[in-house]
Amino acid sequence: MPELPEITAIADYVAEKAVGTQVRRVDVAALSVLKTYAPGPHDLVGATVTGTERIGKYFVLWTRKPDGARIALVTHLSRAGWLRWSDKLSPTPLKPGGKSPIALRVHVGPEGEGFDLTEAGTQKRLAVWIVGDPDEIEMVSTLGPDALAVTRDEFAAILAGSRAQLKTVLRDQRTLAGVGNAYSDEILHAAKLSPFATAKSLDADQVDTLYAAMRAELQDAVERSVGQHVATLKAEKRSGMKVHGRTGSPCPVCGDTVREVSFHDRSFQYCATCQTGGKVLADRRMSKLLK
Template identity: 40%
Template sequence: MPESPEVQALVEQLDEQLAGCPVRSVDLVEFRALKTRGRSLSVVEGRTITGAHRFGKFVDLALDGGHLVISLGRHGWVRWIDEADGRVEASEPDAVAPALASLTVDGGTLEFTDAGSWVSLGLWVVDRPSEVPGIAKLGPDPLAPGFSRADVDRSVARRRKQLKAILQDQQSFAGIGNAYSDEILHRARLSPVVHGDTLTDDELERLFFAMRDELSEAVRARRGVPIDALKQAKTAAMTVHGRGGETCPVCGGTIEDFAFGGTVAQYCPTCQSEGASAAASDGGAPGGVA
């Protein structure tokens, strides 16, 4: 699933490539992807793209009249087909993922793809991005300049909810998903299943710095990476996520898998939970090692 660092790198490239381009034509292949039933995707035709922006995991293509907002969902992404030579800028599996919608501008076609078995891509044609329900409910963004320790305290400190679930809740924090929540918690040396209301002041401080630094470093690392290579760059950069059974580069222990929210996550028991297994924890264990 694309998360805020990759989406930020994506919108910066789209802004550079598409700003000032009029939309020559649109094509909606999968009608279920369009969430604004009262407004056809065709109203975008003829309008000029004025810029690209990010709201959490959402991509906003600003137009000279309104906005086209895209949620990439779990399996969505974009690919560029160059008009001059027909070259497709995408890598497997994105190169073969079906395009559910597309915009043609001067120079080529931007396709919105979905590689999943169900439609997770979403499109909204709106006057303002805040009209999209998911954007209207977004919590503070750890990549925003004003993100502070107070934001962490408000979203975490009194929550009797597992910490990993809080990080992935878009109403608590914007832009974090399964992968970066694993990386943030490993960096902060906190158990993924501890409840937010059990964290000490020191642990909350570590969480704040881990969120801010992990995501901002990831954005800097993704800038300039071609769109078709962004997801692979994300996977290659992970310290614990997707590395179950491998050696933790910090402590030398073994990274473990555990089931979480219908998917699989990873953590280091030695670094994050004093050797205790997350699968056996009731969520009330210590937040991490000091």
């Protein structure tokens, strides 16, 4: 799933390519992707792209109509969605209901430039809203503070007020926006904290360490991602991971084997030596959780 660094890079890339161009056509291949119907895709046609924005893990394309009205295309790429830019899109209209992974196509510019919103797999969770204000979207309006904007004191207050496990707190978008499964693994590894430690149990030094690790991991990922072509962002994300997605590999810090805990629809990785004092956390598929 694209998280804060990748969405930041996508927004930066699309802004560089599209700002100042005019939306010429919007093709919808999967009606299920649209979560709003008024305004609709046709309302974007003729609007000028004025900018892009990242809100949590949401990508926002801002446009302005000839009458001055602002209209935004807001996208949540979810687990298997992606944005694919092309300097020359095919002029052939998309076929609704086909087997193509393309869900929606936006044509901008005079030379056929634009982007596709795609989704792989069978679980269709990619979502698109067309609105005057992103806050009209309930899931956007209820986001917690951004992970790179929250202050240390605000972060400490969030932790102190939560009985949830650290892994859950970092991933909960209504608590803290922008971090998902992958970067929460990396942040907790860098902070040398167990994914299952209770948020409110951290002392002041551990809060400082976790806050610093969160900022460092995200800022480093943003710096590595911004400026790249969107087609290379997935590989860049994978290459920067120390534990996430590296089950069975040696931890780059201590050399211990990176381990995994799996749930019914996801998994995460950690290093027992670095994070849990050597204790191996039980896989929930096999036994009860060891705390």
